[in-house]
Amino acid sequence: MEPTEKFDFLSTIPGALIAWGLPIAAMILAIGVPHPVKTWIWVGALVWMGSACLWNARRCKRRHCFWTGPFFLAMTLAVLAHGYGLVDLGSQGWRWLGAAIGLGAWGITAITEREGKYH
Template identity: 40%
Template sequence: MLSDASNSPGPGRDLLCSGPSACLLWCVPWFAFAVGFREPPVWRTVLWTTSLTFMGLVCLLNASRCGRVHCRFTGPFLILCAVASLGYGLGLLPLGASGWKWIGAVTIIGAIALTCIPEVLFGRYRRSGTDVA
């Protein structure tokens, strides 16, 4: 059975390979996250929770669309960071006075590591255990 190339994993379906979509789906939310560092806790909670949830969901969508390896790791990680931001912002997560700094640092360092390391180890695209690129 022949497979349709438009449905196969790879750069043709990767949302990161298009400048406008990459900017809209990742750069804008990361900018909102960065702005949150300068805002009071209420706005930081809103900005971080919203931007991290959005990016996490888009990563999961991208992983299912094109098989991008790092998206399988960053998607759940960013959603977990969004939950931590919401929990700390609502006072449910006791991280102390430096909680925002910890969440911010873990988010940035973790996102960078989970973007780079998996693709070095496993390649850029995978689908159902099959290496594509």
């Protein structure tokens, strides 16, 4: 079966909101929440988004999903390391992590979809 937008979460507003909008909103709303709640909200959101990307990659073969899925899952390690004090990112650590996650996902998408959306 040829990949089509029909099977792509990003092709519908509800699909995009469920797969990425809600977890991103949860991460933003949790910024002022203390550890460990914030840490686990961010981990849950990253696992949710990473899983959605990998599922989307399998379903529709969208190029960036092959890379953003593992990226989001890998970022859970950075969030856990900072949240539990294994890595000190300073007083702005959560902002650094948020920026790295957002810019990383944007960069991956920009680079991998230059030659088209689908693999």
